[in-house]
Amino acid sequence: MPLLQLDSVTVRLGGRTVLDTVDLAVAEHRTVCVLGPSGSGKSTLLRVVAGLQRADAGRVLLAGRDQSAVPVHRRGVGLMFQDHQLFPQRDVAQNVAFGLRMRGARRAESERRVAELLELVGLPGAQRRSVGRLSGGEQQRVALARALAPNPRLLMLDEPLGQLDRSLRERLVVELRTLFGQLGTTVLAVTHDQGEAFALADRVVVMREGCIAQEGTPLEVWQRPASEFVARFLGFDNIVEAGVAGDVAETVWGKLPVPLGTPQGRCRVLVRPGGVRLVPAADGLPCEVVGRTFRGDHVAVLLRPSAGPELEASCGLGAAPEAGARVGVAFAGDEVVVLGE
Amino acid sequence: MALPLAFFGVFFGYPVAAIVARGLKADGRWQFGRIGEVLGDPHTAEVVWFTTWQAAASTALTLALALPAAYVFARLEFPGKRLLRAVVTVPFVLPTVVAGSAFLALLGRGGLLDELWGVRLDTTVWAILLAHVFFNYAVVVRTVGGLWGQLDPRQEEAARVLGAGRFAAWRKVTLPALMPAVAAAALMVFLFTFTSFGVIQILGGPRYATLEVEIYQQTAQMLDLPTAAVLTLVQFAVVAVLLLVHAWTVRRRETALRLVDAARTARRPRGAGQWALLASVLAVIGLLILLPLAVLVLRSLDGPDGYGFTFYRALASAGDNGGTFVTAPLEAVGNSLTYALAATAIAVVVGSLAAAALTRRGGRLVRGFDALLMLPLGTSAVTVGFGFLIALDEPPLDLRTSWILVPLAQALVGVPFVVRTMLPVLRAVEPRLREAAAVLGASPLRAWREVDLPLVGRALAVAAGFAFAVSLGEFGATVFIARPDHPTLPVAVARLLARPGELTYGQAMALSTVLMLVCAAALLVLERVRTDRTGEF
Numbered sequence: 030m031p032l033l034q035l036d037s038v039t040v041r042l043g044g045r046t047v048l049d050t051v052d053l054a055v056a057e058h059r060t061v062c063v064l065g066p067s068g069s070g071k072s073t074l075l076r077v078v079a080g081l082q083r084a085d086a087g088r089v090l091l092a093g094r095d096q097s098a099v100p101v102h103r104r105g106v107g108l109m110f111q112d113h114q115l116f117p118q119r120d121v122a123q124n125v126a127f128g129l130r131m132r133g134a135r136r137a138e139s140e141r142r143v144a145e146l147l148e149l150v151g152l153p154g155a156q157r158r159s160v161g162r163l164s165g166g167e168q169q170r171v172a173l174a175r176a177l178a179p180n181p182r183l184l185m186l187d188e189p190l191g192q193l194d195r196s197l198r199e200r201l202v203v204e205l206r207t208l209f210g211q212l213g214t215t216v217l218a219v220t221h222d223q224g225e226a227f228a229l230a231d232r233v234v235v236m237r238e239g240c241i242a243q244e245g246t247p248l249e250v251w252q253r254p255a256s257e258f259v260a261r262f263l264g265f266d267n268i269v270e271a272g273v274a275g276d277v278a279e280t281v282w283g284k285l286p287v288p289l290g291t292p293q294g295r296c297r298v299l300v301r302p303g304g305v306r307l308v309p310a311a312d313g314l315p316c317e318v319v320g321r322t323f324r325g326d327h328v329a330v331l332l333r334p335s336a337g338p339e340l341e342a343s344c345g346l347g348a349a350p351e352a353g354a355r356v357g358v359a360f361a362g363d364e365v366v367v368l369g370e
Numbered sequence: 371m372a373l374p375l376a377f378f379g380v381f382f383g384y385p386v387a388a389i390v391a392r393g394l395k396a397d398g399r400w401q402f403g404r405i406g407e408v409l410g411d412p413h414t415a416e417v418v419w420f421t422t423w424q425a426a427a428s429t430a431l432t433l434a435l436a437l438p439a440a441y442v443f444a445r446l447e448f449p450g451k452r453l454l455r456a457v458v459t460v461p462f463v464l465p466t467v468v469a470g471s472a473f474l475a476l477l478g479r480g481g482l483l484d485e486l487w488g489v490r491l492d493t494t495v496w497a498i499l500l501a502h503v504f505f506n507y508a509v510v511v512r513t514v515g516g517l518w519g520q521l522d523p524r525q526e527e528a529a530r531v532l533g534a535g536r537f538a539a540w541r542k543v544t545l546p547a548l549m550p551a552v553a554a555a556a557l558m559v560f561l562f563t564f565t566s567f568g569v570i571q572i573l574g575g576p577r578y579a580t581l582e583v584e585i586y587q588q589t590a591q592m593l594d595l596p597t598a599a600v601l602t603l604v605q606f607a608v609v610a611v612l613l614l615v616h617a618w619t620v621r622r623r624e625t626a627l628r629l630v631d632a633a634r635t636a637r638r639p640r641g642a643g644q645w646a647l648l649a650s651v652l653a654v655i656g657l658l659i660l661l662p663l664a665v666l667v668l669r670s671l672d673g674p675d676g677y678g679f680t681f682y683r684a685l686a687s688a689g690d691n692g693g694t695f696v697t698a699p700l701e702a703v704g705n706s707l708t709y710a711l712a713a714t715a716i717a718v719v720v721g722s723l724a725a726a727a728l729t730r731r732g733g734r735l736v737r738g739f740d741a742l743l744m745l746p747l748g749t750s751a752v753t754v755g756f757g758f759l760i761a762l763d764e765p766p767l768d769l770r771t772s773w774i775l776v777p778l779a780q781a782l783v784g785v786p787f788v789v790r791t792m793l794p795v796l797r798a799v800e801p802r803l804r805e806a807a808a809v810l811g812a813s814p815l816r817a818w819r820e821v822d823l824p825l826v827g828r829a830l831a832v833a834a835g836f837a838f839a840v841s842l843g844e845f846g847a848t849v850f851i852a853r854p855d856h857p858t859l860p861v862a863v864a865r866l867l868a869r870p871g872e873l874t875y876g877q878a879m880a881l882s883t884v885l886m887l888v889c890a891a892a893l894l895v896l897e898r899v900r901t902d903r904t905g906e907f
Contacts, residue, residue: 079805079809080808081805081808081809100808100814101805101808101809102808102809102810102811102812102813102814102816102817103811104809105811106809107809108806108809110802110805110806114800114802114803114805114806116803116806116820116821118824118825119824127807127810127812127820128810131807131810131811131812131816132811175810176809176810179810179811
């Protein structure tokens with residue numbers, strides 16, 4: 030039985046359907062990341078689970094028990110707000126100990142737990158500091174410690190690393206993943222950052238306008254985006270109209286190999302940039318190089334073919350052609366993905 | 371919301387209705403014809419016009435003089451600030467009669483200005499206006515300054531960076547954030563000056579009368595209850611309209627603000643401009659507030675055989691004042707403190723519940739409730755006191771002999787202060803902090819206690835201070851219901867003033883000085899409590 034289960038949860042706010050019959054399950058000790066652009070209903074999802082937002086239809090089950098009659102403060106879940114919402118008039122220790130105090134923990138016990146948690150999030154000895162004077166990263170850590178302190182059965186994170194600088198973010202992702210592994214915490218996080226989601230999660234749920242667009246392991250979602258929306262959201266833009274016949278898809282870019290058993294007829298296909306190979310102009314689809322973007326470990330080359338939408342290719346650092354060069358393009362079959370509607 | 375509603379229904383609505391009914395009902399029938407008669411009288415129109423314009427002028431003058439002070443107290447750090455903040459609050463709690471005499475001593479015949487330059491203002495409306503500023507300076511300084519100190523200065527900095535000049539940044543960022551507090555303060559000042567009684571009695575002479583004075587004269591001197599009842603209704607109507615307009619404008623302006631710890635926003639003055647501002651504010655306080663108070667103290671010491679404590683010694687015994695009192699006048703100090711503490715407790719409980727209810731819910735009903743809470747401020751205190759006497763003296767509610775009657779009447783005037791001071795701050799509390807507390811296991815009540823209360827603790831302390839001060843100085847209603855053997859300080863002062871003779875006059879001044887010191891001491895304690903609490907939780 031999953032720890033958290035959502036049964037066709039629907040939320041309408043001001044005439045807009047923010048969540049549309051969403052089904053979701055989070056197994057114990059797992060980290061599930063909900064990924065989606067802003068306005069896709071991710072935060073509302075967390076608010077419904079926490080009980081801060083009433084569902085207009087459907088049920089939220091925690092450990093198999095319907096939560097509709099359970100008020101927020103009795104649900105035993107933790108929520109880390111996007112902007113932390115630390116209590117400004119309390120110091121670090123008082124913020125972290127808040128949930129413990131609400132559960133009637135004894136003073137000595139709560140002091141021990143606070144020290145333990147601050148150690149865990151890398152802020153040992155910060156107890157007496159004022160939260161107003163913490164840096165963004167430190168506030169984040171205090172918010173995390175505060176949410177973890179009462180040992181919630183489910184920890185929810187809203188854009189957990191949203192406002193942090195890149196290096197801190199990358200380090201924290203690793204730290205968090207290790208931490209959740211150690212503690213055996215069940216986590217439901219929402220983010221708009223795919224890197225964060227893929228690094229943190231056991232399972233990724235992509236949302237679009239209140240509906241779930243795709244669900245799977247990070248690898249599955251990355252390798253086989255289910256729809257054009259998911260593909261484009263992940264940053265893949267090499268998408269083209271195709272007619273499938275047998276193991277070949279006919280497109281304006283030419284014939285693309287597709288796996289056997291692909292449904293026949295009209296569809297859209299994606300070629301991931303790694304599958305766009307540059308060959309001499311005569312040997313493939315003739316294209317003109319219109320732009321180059323340095324991406325650190327590779328160069329993204331933007332190509333304009335004689336017909337159809339522009340293509341992005343991923344090239345080694347030394348092998349990227351200059352803008353204006355004329356090249357040919359060949360496609361690698363294992364990087365071609367047939368997209369759903 | 372139920373408790374505050376019941377409180378106002380029983381202790382405000384019922385007595386006022388009772389006295390209006392007593393006035394307009396003759397031989398068991400309603401006499402609505404009286405309304406037309408009184409309203410048609412040109413004298414009534416004159417009184418209404420004078421009441422309105424002097425109130426507007428007083429409010430404008432008070433705002434002009436006190437807003438710079440609100441800034442100075444909120445944003446600048448200087449030695450003696452806490453003491454000074456308590457000092458400017460003292461006039462507010464002085465019995466109006468005493469303040470009136472202090473201004474008379476300053477501006478009237480044989481007064482300080484007369485002696486020095488031969489200038490007399492006691493027959494002009496300026497004396498009234500200045501006395502009103504004297505009284506209401508603290509309302510603006512405390513209401514506006516309290517919020518101003520908690521506004522995040524970085525908002526203004528953000529505007530400066532975006533290209534706004536110093537003044538433009540203030541006008542576009544700080545002023546809109548302050549508007550609810552300014553509007554609240556202005557409304558309070560207007561209400562006080564609109565219903566001004568003691569000041570006008572003494573400084574207005576026969577030429578100037580406000581509605582309140584007119585109501586008092588009709589009730590107490592001409593025993594014309596029907597006319598008084600109609601005038602009460604007129605005052606009521608004007609106040610109600612005013613409150614509705616206020617509720618409407620404030621609603622459109624209040625938004626969630628970023629509040630920060632006030633201790634961190636104040637700093638030492640920098641540059642000639644800020645020093646000049648500080649100096650001019652101090653000068654205004656010195657001339658307008660300290661000078662009359664000083665004159666008062668001097669008079670209390672200026673005995674028949676030179677300066678000394680003759681008047682004070684006389685206060686300690688019951689016999690030395692021509693049989694005005696059964697007990698020694700000094701015992702009034704104890705009475706006043708007990709009553710004021712009880713009244714403060716009632717006002718804070720009722721007021722906070724009302725403010726919390728107003729924050730949580732919306733809708734027209736609640737807005738009406740908001741306005742209703744302010745009505746006692748605009749109602750003639752004379753009416754309320756008299757109403758208490760005739761309405762609460764028979765079963766089911768026979769409180770005539772109970773000491774609680776006085777604190778109840780005083781709390782009535784204190785509640786609007788509590789609500790007005792708490793509301794802007796409560797509405798500005800980030801609702802998601804409450805959510806954060808709820809997720810961490812706090813029930814709604816607990817979340818209110820843990821999140822709202824510490825954040826508004828400051829406002830609550832200010833509100834309690836106001837309620838306490840108002841109760842201490844309340845006169846119009848208390849004079850009707852305080853038991854003769856348990857007078858409060860203002861009542862004792864008035865009784866002394868009512869007797870001719872230099873000794874009783876001096877004793878009145880001495881007792882006023884005692885009242886002033888009691889207030890100042892109470893307020894100083896409060897200031898201390900308040901700063902200790904900030905950032906404590």
